Amino acid sequence: MPESGNNTLILKGNIIYAKSPEELICSDRSYLVCEDGRCAGVFQTLPEAYAGIPVTDYGDHLIIPGLVDLHLHAPQYAYRGLGMDLELVDWLERVTFPEEAKYAEITYAARAYETFAEQMKQTATTRMVVFGTVHAEATLLLARKLSEAGFGAYVGKVNMDRNAPESLCEESATASFTATMDYLRKFTFLKAQGKISDRVQPIITPRFIPSCSRELMDDLGELARQQGLKVQSHLSESKKEIAWVSELEPDCDFYGACYARAGMMGNPVPSVMAHCVWSLPEEVQMMKEGDVFIAHCPQSNTNLASGIAPVRHYLTEGLHVGLGTDIAGGFSRSIFRAMADAVQVSKLYFRYVDQKKQPLTLSEAFHMGTMGGGAFFGNVGSFLPGYEFDAVIIDDTGLASVLSMNLAERIERVMYMPELCSVTAKYVSGERVL
Amino acid sequence: MPESGNNTLILKGNIIYAKSPEELICSDRSYLVCEDGRCAGVFQTLPEAYAGIPVTDYGDHLIIPGLVDLHLHAPQYAYRGLGMDLELVDWLERVTFPEEAKYAEITYAARAYETFAEQMKQTATTRMVVFGTVHAEATLLLARKLSEAGFGAYVGKVNMDRNAPESLCEESATASFTATMDYLRKFTFLKAQGKISDRVQPIITPRFIPSCSRELMDDLGELARQQGLKVQSHLSESKKEIAWVSELEPDCDFYGACYARAGMMGNPVPSVMAHCVWSLPEEVQMMKEGDVFIAHCPQSNTNLASGIAPVRHYLTEGLHVGLGTDIAGGFSRSIFRAMADAVQVSKLYFRYVDQKKQPLTLSEAFHMGTMGGGAFFGNVGSFLPGYEFDAVIIDDTGLASVLSMNLAERIERVMYMPELCSVTAKYVSGERVL
Numbered sequence: 004m005p006e007s008g009n010n011t012l013i014l015k016g017n018i019i020y021a022k023s024p025e026e027l028i029c030s031d032r033s034y035l036v037c038e039d040g041r042c043a044g045v046f047q048t049l050p051e052a053y054a055g056i057p058v059t060d061y062g063d064h065l066i067i068p069g070l071v072d073l074h075l076h077a078p079q080y081a082y083r084g085l086g087m088d089l090e091l092v093d094w095l096e097r098v099t100f101p102e103e104a105k106y107a108e109i110t111y112a113a114r115a116y117e118t119f120a121e122q123m124k125q126t127a128t129t130r131m132v133v134f135g136t137v138h139a140e141a142t143l144l145l146a147r148k149l150s151e152a153g154f155g156a157y158v159g160k161v162n163m164d165r166n167a168p169e170s171l172c173e174e175s176a177t178a179s180f181t182a183t184m185d186y187l188r189k190f191t192f193l194k195a196q197g198k199i200s201d202r203v204q205p206i207i208t209p210r211f212i213p214s215c216s217r218e219l220m221d222d223l224g225e226l227a228r229q230q231g232l233k234v235q236s237h238l239s240e241s242k243k244e245i246a247w248v249s250e251l252e253p254d255c256d257f258y259g260a261c262y263a264r265a266g267m268m269g270n271p272v273p274s275v276m277a278h279c280v281w282s283l284p285e286e287v288q289m290m291k292e293g294d295v296f297i298a299h300c301p302q303s304n305t306n307l308a309s310g311i312a313p314v315r316h317y318l319t320e321g322l323h324v325g326l327g328t329d330i331a332g333g334f335s336r337s338i339f340r341a342m343a344d345a346v347q348v349s350k351l352y353f354r355y356v357d358q359k360k361q362p363l364t365l366s367e368a369f370h371m372g373t374m375g376g377g378a379f380f381g382n383v384g385s386f387l388p389g390y391e392f393d394a395v396i397i398d399d400t401g402l403a404s405v406l407s408m409n410l411a412e413r414i415e416r417v418m419y420m421p422e423l424c425s426v427t428a429k430y431v432s433g434e435r436v437l
Numbered sequence: 438m439p440e441s442g443n444n445t446l447i448l449k450g451n452i453i454y455a456k457s458p459e460e461l462i463c464s465d466r467s468y469l470v471c472e473d474g475r476c477a478g479v480f481q482t483l484p485e486a487y488a489g490i491p492v493t494d495y496g497d498h499l500i501i502p503g504l505v506d507l508h509l510h511a512p513q514y515a516y517r518g519l520g521m522d523l524e525l526v527d528w529l530e531r532v533t534f535p536e537e538a539k540y541a542e543i544t545y546a547a548r549a550y551e552t553f554a555e556q557m558k559q560t561a562t563t564r565m566v567v568f569g570t571v572h573a574e575a576t577l578l579l580a581r582k583l584s585e586a587g588f589g590a591y592v593g594k595v596n597m598d599r600n601a602p603e604s605l606c607e608e609s610a611t612a613s614f615t616a617t618m619d620y621l622r623k624f625t626f627l628k629a630q631g632k633i634s635d636r637v638q639p640i641i642t643p644r645f646i647p648s649c650s651r652e653l654m655d656d657l658g659e660l661a662r663q664q665g666l667k668v669q670s671h672l673s674e675s676k677k678e679i680a681w682v683s684e685l686e687p688d689c690d691f692y693g694a695c696y697a698r699a700g701m702m703g704n705p706v707p708s709v710m711a712h713c714v715w716s717l718p719e720e721v722q723m724m725k726e727g728d729v730f731i732a733h734c735p736q737s738n739t740n741l742a743s744g745i746a747p748v749r750h751y752l753t754e755g756l757h758v759g760l761g762t763d764i765a766g767g768f769s770r771s772i773f774r775a776m777a778d779a780v781q782v783s784k785l786y787f788r789y790v791d792q793k794k795q796p797l798t799l800s801e802a803f804h805m806g807t808m809g810g811g812a813f814f815g816n817v818g819s820f821l822p823g824y825e826f827d828a829v830i831i832d833d834t835g836l837a838s839v840l841s842m843n844l845a846e847r848i849e850r851v852m853y854m855p856e857l858c859s860v861t862a863k864y865v866s867g868e869r870v871l
Contacts, residue, residue, distance in 0.1 A: 081838035084853035085846055087780065088798060102840075115839045308784040308796060334853040346521065348785070350742040355789045362742060364522060404515035405549045406536075412519055419518035419768040422856030 012037040012433055013053060014394060016061035018045050019414050020068050020386040021370040024318060028386075029410035034058065035066055037392040040433035044388050061396050061428070065413060068384050069129025069393030069431060070338035071376035074235070074277040074298035074327025076134040077145050078103050078112075080119040083331035091241045091307045094332075096168075103136045104170035112141035120148035127421070128338055129393040129431045130155040130380055132235055132275055132298070132327075134208055137161045137171055137179075139186040143193060150203045153429070153436025155380055155393070159208025159235055160186040162223060166213045166251075176219035183207070183223065187230070202432060204233075211237040212248045212261045224265035227272045233379075234267045235298075238276035238286075241309040245281055259286035269293020275379055277327055278303075279317070280310045287320060296323040296379050299371065301344040303332030311352040314345065315360040318367065325376020326368075339421035342368035365415050396428040446471040446867055447487060448828060450495035452479050453848050454502050454820040455804040458752060462820075463844035468492065469500055471826040474867035478822050495830050495862070499847060502818050503563025503827035503865060504772035505810035508669070508711040508732035508761025510568040511579050512537050512546075514553040518768035525675045525741045528766075530602075537570045538604035546575035554582035561855070562772055563827040563865045564589040564814055566669055566709055566732070566761075568642055571595045571607055573620040577627060584637040587863070587870025589814055589827070593642025593669055594620040596657060600647045600685075610653035617641070617657065621664070636866060638667075645671040646682045646695045658699035661706045667813075668701045669732075672710035672720075675743040679715055693720035703727020709813055711761055712737075713751070714744040721754060730757040730813050733805065735778040737766030745786040748779065749794040752801065759810020760802075773855035776802035799849050830862040 014037075018030040028045070036043040036053060049058070079099060086098040106112045123131075133149070133156055135142030142160040149156045163172055164179045173179035186205065193199045207227045209215040215223075227234050239245055239258045248258050255261040259282065262268045268276075268289055275296040282290070290297065299312050317324050326341040327333075335341070342365075349363040377384020383391045401423035402416050417424050429437035448471075452464040462479070470477040470487060483492070513533060520532040540546045557565075567583070567590055569576030576594040583590045597606055598613045607613035620639065627633045641661045643649040649657075661668050673679055673692045682692050689695040693716065696702045702710075702723055709730040716724070724731065733746050751758050760775040761767075769775070783797040811818020817825050835857035836850050851858050863871035 081840050084836075084850040085842070087849065087853065088796070111839065118838065302781075305781045305784055308788050310788050311785065334850075347736075347739045350739055351745065351782070351785055351789075354742050354744050355785075362522070402518075404552065405545065406515050408519075415521065416518040416768075419521065 010039045011053065011056050012392070013049070013056055013058045014061060014066055015058050016064050016066040016396065017410050018066045018386065019410055021366065021374045022385065022387065024367045024370040024375070027366040027369060027411060027414070031410060035386060035394065037430070037433045040392055042386045042388055042390045042392050045386050064427060065397040065399060065410070065417065067127070067395055067397060067414070068373045068377070068386060069395050069429065070127045070372050071325055071380070071384055072128050072131040072328050072338050073275055073296065073325035073376040073379060074132060074300055075330040077116060077119050078106050078136050079331035081115050083336070084334035087306050087334070089307070090243065091309060092243055092247070094307060100168050100171055104168065106136040106138050106141040109140055109144065112138070112144055116141070116145045116148045120152040123154070123336060124152040124437060125426060126336055127395045127397065127426050129395065129429060130377065130383060132157045132206065132379065133159065134235070135160055137163055137173055137182070139182050139189065142186060143189055146190065146199050146203050146205070147193065150198070150200045153431050153434065155202040155383070155431055157204050157206035157233060157235065159206040162209045162219060163214040164216050164219045176216050176222060179219050180222045180226070183226070207232050207234045209236050209267070211244070212258065213244065213251060217252070220261070220265035220267070224267045224272070228266055232272075234272055234274040236262065236267070236274070236276055238262070238279050239281045240278035240304070241307065242281060257283050257286050259289050263289060269295040273379070277329060278309070278312065280304050280312045287317070287322070291320055291322055294323060296325060296376070298327035298376070299324055299345060300327040300329035300333060300341070301348045302335060302341060303329035305344070305348060306334070307332050311348045311356065313352065313360065314349060314363060315352070323375065323378060324371050325379060326372045337421050338372045339418050342372045342418045345371065365418065369414065369418065392430055392433040394430045395426055397424050398427050399424045444473045445487065445490050446826070447483070447490055447492045448495060448500055449492050450498050450500040450830065451844050452500045452820065453844055455800065455808045456819065456821065458801045458804040458809070461800040461803060461845060461848075465844060469820060469828065471864070471867045474826055476820045476822055476824045476826050479820050498861060499831040499833060499844070499851065501561070501829055501831060501848070502807045502811070502820060503829050503863065504561045504806050505759055505814070505818055506562050506565040506762050506772050507709055507730065507759035507810040507813060508566060508734055509764040511550060511553050512540050512570050513765030515549050517765035517770070521740050521768070523741070524677065525743060526677055526681070528741060534602050534605055538602065540570040540572050540575040543574055543578065546572070546578055550575070550579045550582045554586040557588070557770060558586040558871060559860060560770055561829045561831065561860050563829065563863060564811065564817060566591045566640065566813065567593065568669070569594055571597055571605055571616070573616050573623065576620060577623055580624065580633050580637050580639070581627065584632070584634040587865050587868065589636040589817070589865055591638050591640035591667060591669065593640040596643045596653060597648040598650050598653050610650050610656060613653050614656045614660070617660070641666050641668045643670050643701070645678070646692065647678065647685060651686070654695070654699035654701070658701045658706070662700055666706075668706055668708040670696065670701070670708070670710055672696070672713050673715045674712035674738070675741065676715060691717045691720050693723050697723060703729040707813070711763060712743065712746065714738050714746045721751070721756070725754055725756055728757060730759060730810070732761035732810070733758055733779060734761040734763035734767055734775070735782045736769060736775060737763035739778070739782060740768070741766050745782045745790065747786065747794065748783060748797060757809065757812060758805050759813060760806045771855050772806045773852050776806045776852045779805065799852065803848065803852065826864055826867040828864045829860055831858050832861045833858045
């Protein structure tokens with residue numbers, strides 16, 4: 004038992020967290036201890052060592068690890084739930100690109116990102132891996148807003164030097180690369196000034212292969228390697244997109260190989276790839292070897308009629324899988340909803356694609372939305388000792404009924420009906436942010 | 438223009454309603470006039486004939502027809518969102534039946550149905566076709582609660598005389614039939630006492646073929662015909678269930694034929710069948726000829742891994758299709774959510790089953806959730822002249838963003854994010870109920 008001091012925080016309530024994809028730990032009216040921003044343990048009776056330290060008692064509320072959103076686009080927040088009749092490539096051209104172009108104007112970006120950060124703060128999400136736009140200034144502003152709202156986040160200025168409308172396309176690979184260098188420099192400067200917290204970091208963000216020339220990809224990959232940066236992008240989302248990639252990059256045997264050629268498919272560069280709906284066996288093998296994270300975005304993949312990612316297969320293969328809302332391919336900002344969506348589409352996959360692939364369980368979905376995605380941030384997403392202390396307090400009295408329910412039942416209902424619950428408090432790395 | 442008098446009601450706001458599956462009418466800041474409980478028209482400028490009649494101005498809120506839930510189980514409301522890891526037959530045995538047995542106790546039923554009616558009242562639903570349990574007293578209580586909450590509803594005492602646990606199974610076909618007669622008699626009595634409104638009616642409710650002997654079905658069909666009652670049941674929901682039916686009823690060529698044999702597949706007995714995920718061509722033809730309503734319950738069909746109903750096909754064939762939440766196969770009580778779910782699963786059907794079947798549009802989904810299902814109640818679910826005046830006022834300020842949106846865009850976002858909107862007022866047949 005570590006000695007307890009000023010940096011100790013103790014919460015009491017109904018504690019629920021994942022220990023593994025198969026094991027959900029539920030501990031009624033227990034104590035959750037934080038020491039120096041990290042979990043020190045969950046106890047049914049408070050150990051002697053902590054006697055005298057004030058306990059914040061959340062009564063019958065639920066205490067769970069903060070949720071992790073591995074993939075979303077902040078500039079698309081303003082119009083989520085619009086244009087849902089379109090497929091990926093059409094949707095990008097008709098809805099997304101014209102809107103993202105507006106972020107060249109910093110006052111527009113400020114209004115939109117202020118709303119984004121404030122509204123996301125009310126959700127159970129504590130960590131996110133997020134796309135901005137190609138605009139460095141607007142994306143730095145996004146990083147500041149997320150920092151002020153207390154999030155842990157990787158925030159990426161997007162790179163696009165081809166196949167984008169004039170208003171968004173960067174002039175050349177060099178121009179795009181230079182803008183990213185500028186973004187990174189200013190990011191460091193804002194951190195030094197204390198305007199961006201240590202929990203918010205930049206990330207290299209080529210939009211996807213159709214938007215990035217080989218030269219640009221090579222330069223960005225080299226940069227990530229040299230500066231120890233992580234990478235986020237999109238991979239094998241829709242069949243039309245995949246056909247386009249193979250037309251653009253005939254030298255790559257498959258989509259993921261284009262990222263690999265630039266050194267962006269994992270080790271030594273940590274990467275997260277959104278979607279992976281149609282990944283070929285070679286691509287899956289490559290992700291496995293590179294410890295690449297998959298951001299599973301079930302709602303977006305349904306909305307854009309892309310398909311259903313074979314998550315059961317990925318889990319069996321031991322790949323790293325987390326969840327993403329993919330705002331605004333997904334309309335919902337809730338990772339609880341993403342958990343429910345993941346279970347739901349896995350049932351349709353089972354029914355229509357492969358009856359040997361068992362649907363995902365509640366516990367697997369909860370794990371993906373916390374510990375699974377959290378691993379991209381380090382020891383994040385659980386209350387196991389040593390994990391960063393991200394905790395969310397959930398009031399689920401809106402779900403009360405004539406039946407009394409145990410904690411596993413209550414968290415299942417929260418997952419399916421998060422709109423009837425509220426987040427009453429939130430901690431990130433031990434700091435109270437809501 | 439009819440002469441206007443004391444029975445005239447005028448609302449002003451942003452009016453949205455379906456005229457057909459293809460045509461969504463959006464009328465900014467317009468007047469919606471009700472005469473004697475029925476719509477008299479939508480006007481951009483108020484006609485002279487209505488001068489001097491007070492106008493209730495709902496400002497920038499949306500005014501839409503009340504939503505229609507064609508299929509849900511009231512006694513399952515208390516545990517929606519539980520046991521979502523099970524398929525239909527297992528879920529019935531392990532979760533549903535043990536809970537429904539409790540409704541033998543009237544005090545338990547009273548507590549549960551009070552909550553159900555009160556909470557459903559806050560939603561945008563104004564009409565429902567609902568299952569109770571086998572218990573006549575509890576189901577009468579349900580009808581009273583729904584009447585008090587202002588709903589239009591068909592409320593059914595369930596029949597089950599086989600393949601049910603002892604606690605729920607009625608002793609014989611005769612006992613089940615007698616209990617239904619008792620239910621109908623008491624229903625009439627409560628109506629005469631003014632304890633159940635004219636908008637709430639009984640409906641014949643054999644649970645599904647596996648639960649009802651042929652003798653019982655024949656008697657109930659005859660009863661419906663003689664007394665001019667409608668019928669609700671389940672049809673072709675899951676493959677396992679269908680196999681069971683063909684084992685139990687080898688004389689019927691297909692599932693729907695068992696209902697037809699008892700005179701319960703439409704004309705002259707109006708019927709609504711929930712699900713129809715796996716209906717054979719003969720069954721579809723039979724529903725078409727009998728004007729049978731299909732209650733499409735996309736969320737439930739996903740949760741129970743039943744499959745995806747081929748709704749595009751049904752619409753092309755000209756069948757009557759409405760939406761159901763199917764609480765608690767579905768966990769959500771929102772028909773907006775059912776609209777969004779219907780669009781979403783139709784995209785996966787398109788992707789995985791038949792790429793000739795175009796996904797449903799926003800307008801088709803909205804139509805199903807209002808006018809499509811509403812037709813089971815008569816002229817219900819639209820603001821066309823002569824339709825019953827069911828109107829719901831929606832405050833969607835929770836969806837405000839930096840972008841300004843037109844009404845079609847606003848209703849699309851309400852459909853996808855109803856949890857961020859609220860119902861501020863509600864009218865059924867011209868009567869304000871919320």
